[in-house]
Amino acid sequence: KQEVTQIPAALSVPEGENLVLNCSFTDSAIYNLQWFRQDPGKGLTSLLLIQSSQREQTSGRLNASLDKSSGRSTLYIAASQPGDSATYLCAVGSDKIIFGKGTRLHILP
């Protein structure tokens, strides 16, 4: 059974710093992995989608990597801004779509 874990559950970082969010999964037989952002009381916004054949995807200040063999993905955020404060979730696509519980990120002004 696929399990997706995101550690830490919460993170506070001063503005301007670079940071890394982690996502791990137990079954490496995945088709893809997607990172989402969720603002309080809102739906999820897709940030990056990595297919199983890819190792990373980049969008602006965001870079997501995927290492299937070790069951890990990271989301790198460069030059963090207060507007980056949100909960970040990863979702693993295999026979089912399994979400992690997210990392609640707070960027300190």
Next chain:
Amino acid sequence: DAGVIQSPRHEVTEMGQEVTLRCKPISGHDYLFWYRQTMMRGLELLIYFNNNVPIDDSGMPEDRFSAKMPNASFSTLKIQPSEPRDSAVYFCASTVGGALSSYNEQFFGPGTRLTVL
């Protein structure tokens, strides 16, 4: 495009009542997903449709839950009878893709916050 539309945004009902949640996917998307989000369990996939046909409903918690997609632009999730433990935020999402293994990015609606008293 208006994105995925869900209604109502908030629903408060009493235990035992029937609840119907509605979703309009993005035009042209052939996959539609229903999720439930709670603090304890996080985001869980309940059911998904491809071309209006239910493909996997193994996430539906009980027979009290049912979902339909009568056409490509409308889906409902019904709970009958509702119970307090059904209180959660219910999300609908849509995407376009040939098969689950190659689905593209999912687009989520704003969710319906359900409270069952």
